[in-house]
Amino acid sequence: MKSKICWFSPVLxxxxxxxxxxxxxxxxxxxxxxxxxxINQGESLSSIAARLHQxxxxxxxxxxxxxxxxxKLNNKLQAGIFEISPHLSTPAIVRLLSTxxxxxxxxxxxxxxxxxxxxxxxxxxxxxxxxxxxxxxxxEGYLNPDxxxxxxxxxxxxxxxxxxxxxPVDHSTLILASLLxxxxxxxxxKRQIAGIIFNRLQIDMPLxxxxxxxxxxxxxxxxxxxxxxxxxxxxxxxxxxxxxYLNRGLPPTPICNPGNDSISAALNPARSxxxxxxxxxxxxxxxxxxxxxxxxxxxxxLN
Numbered sequence: 692m693k694s695k696i697c698w699f700s701p702v703l704x705x706x707x708x709x710x711x712x713x714x715x716x717x718x719x720x721x722x723x724x725x726x727x728x729x730i731n732q733g734e735s736l737s738s739i740a741a742r743l744h745q746x747x748x749x750x751x752x753x754x755x756x757x758x759x760x761x762x763k764l765n766n767k768l769q770a771g772i773f774e775i776s777p778h779l780s781t782p783a784i785v786r787l788l789s790t791x792x793x794x795x796x797x798x799x800x801x802x803x804x805x806x807x808x809x810x811x812x813x814x815x816x817x818x819x820x821x822x823x824x825x826x827x828x829x830x831e832g833y834l835n836p837d838x839x840x841x842x843x844x845x846x847x848x849x850x851x852x853x854x855x856x857x858x859p860v861d862h863s864t865l866i867l868a869s870l871l872x873x874x875x876x877x878x879x880x881k882r883q884i885a886g887i888i889f890n891r892l893q894i895d896m897p898l899x900x901x902x903x904x905x906x907x908x909x910x911x912x913x914x915x916x917x918x919x920x921x922x923x924x925x926x927x928x929x930x931x932x933x934x935x936y937l938n939r940g941l942p943p944t945p946i947c948n949p950g951n952d953s954i955s956a957a958l959n960p961a962r963s964x965x966x967x968x969x970x971x972x973x974x975x976x977x978x979x980x981x982x983x984x985x986x987x988x989x990x991x992x993l994n
Contacts, residue, residue, distance in 0.1 A: 712754055712757070714750075715750040715751035715754040716750075716754060716758070716780055716782060717750065717780060717781075718777060718779055718780050719747050719748060719749065719750055719777045719778075720747075720777045720778060721778050722776070722777050723776050723777075724776065724777075725776045726746065726748065726774070726776075727772055727773070727774060727775075728742075728743070728746065728748065728774075729771070729772045729773075729817075729843075729844050730768060730769065730770050730771060730773070730788065730844070731770060731844055732770040732842075732845075733770075734770070736759060736765055736768065737756070739768060739788070740752045740753075740756050743784070747777065748775050748779075749781050749784060751781075754781060755781055755784075755785070758781050758782055758785050759785050762786070762789075764785055764786070764789045768785075768788045769788065769789060769791055770842070771842065771843065771844055772843045772844060773787060773788060775787065795840045795841055796815050796816065796840070796841055796842075796843050797840055797841075798812055798813075798838070798841050798850070798854070799812070799838045799839075800812070800835070800836040800837060800839075800854065800948065801836055802872055802948070802949060802950030802953065803836075803872045803949070804947060804948055805831060805906070805909075805946065806823075806834075807820075807824065807918070808918060809823070809834065809948070810823045810824055813847070813850070815843065816841070816843060816845060816850065818846075822847060823847060826847060826851070828848070828851050828855065829851070830944075831869075831944050831945045831946070831947070831948070832865040832866070832868075832869050832944065832945025832946075832947070832948055832949065833865070833945075834854050834855060834948045835855065835856040835857070835948070835951075836948055836949070836950050837854075839853055839854060841853060860954055862944075864954065864957050864958060865945045865949065865954070865957075866941045866943075866944065866945050866946075867885060867888065867941065867957040868945070868953040868954040868956070868957040869945035869946045869947045869948070869949045870884075870888065870898075870900055870902060870903065870942075870946065871949065871953040871956050871957060872947055872950060872953040873902035873946065873947060874900065874902060875970070875976070878952045878955065878956055879961075880976045881952065881953055881956035881957075882956045882959060882961040883961045883963065883965070883968070883976060883978060884956075884968060884976075885956045885957055885961065886960040886963050886965070887963070887966060887967070887968055887978065888900075889960050890963070890965065890966055891966060892941070895939055895940075896939070897936060897937075897938070897939050898939075898940075898941070899935055900935050901922055902946060902947075903934065903942050903946055904926050904929060904931075904933070904934050904935070904936060905918070905926075906933050906942075906946040906947075907929050907931035907933035907934050908922070908929055910931075910933075911929075963978065965978035965980055966979070966980060966981075966985075967980075967981075967982065967984070967985035967988075968985075969985070969988055969989060969992060969993060971988070971992025971993060972992060973992060977992050
């Protein structure tokens with residue numbers, strides 16, 4: 692009798708394991724509402740299985756791993772963001788995770804935006820604004836405005852590898868380019884203004900650029916509704932190294948992230964003997980050589 696029981700024990704064990712395996716292939720619940728699940732680049736199979744179990748998307752950690760080997764997909768799970776419904780069986784989830792995750796995201800950085808305006812754009816990547824703004828590699832002026840297609844699972848350092856300006860540009864050139872970005876729209880006008888700024892710097896004349904005061908004013912607001920609003924007369928008295936009405940020379944850092952044409956203008960200023968300029972109500976650029984000519988332009992094109 693004892694030998695008969697021992698002979699049947701392996702069969703019973705195999706049967707029990709098979710039943711256990713099959714039962715744990717079933718969906719966790721009948722609820723169909725999907726949940727987002729991210730597989731990070733390079734993440735191990737054991738980590739993926741553990742997190743799926745913690746998120747109640749699979750019944751059993753070991754059954755999931757065995758199933759990936761059974762389907763020969765253990766090395767083919769894809770990084771990305773997946774929408775997984777808890778009513779899916781473990782085999783269905785394995786097959787889903789072996790396909791491409793959700794599409795990449797577009798990150799569009801407009802020329803002339805400051806870092807605080809860029810920070811909210813990273814929220815779809817689950818990167819808090821505070822993490823972005825406090826990162827040591829994140830510096831005003833050093834991000835390259837453009838449209839980027841970026842995988843949704845990318846971490847901040849990976850994103851910065853893509854959007855940081857390359858090759859690096861001289862710091863003073865970036866500062867000048869940031870001023871030009873806020874002061875003009877076309878490359879030719881930017882070159883004209885770059886020449887005027889150089890003329891002022893040569894005679895130690897204050898640059899008196901409104902955008903630098905806007906930057907100083909807006910930096911004092913914890914959560915402004917919008918940046919770059921027109922100045923009030925009191926704003927010109929703000930004590931800040933960025934106030935180019937009160938301080939001579941360039942501000943200490945860029946005031947925004949300039950585009951490539953602004954950098955080109957900073958490197959190739961137009962030569963002239965102009966010291967003043969305005970953009971009139973007609974939308975055109977009006978330079979002047981003397982303060983008297985400048986006031987005449989103001990009366991003619993701004994009043």
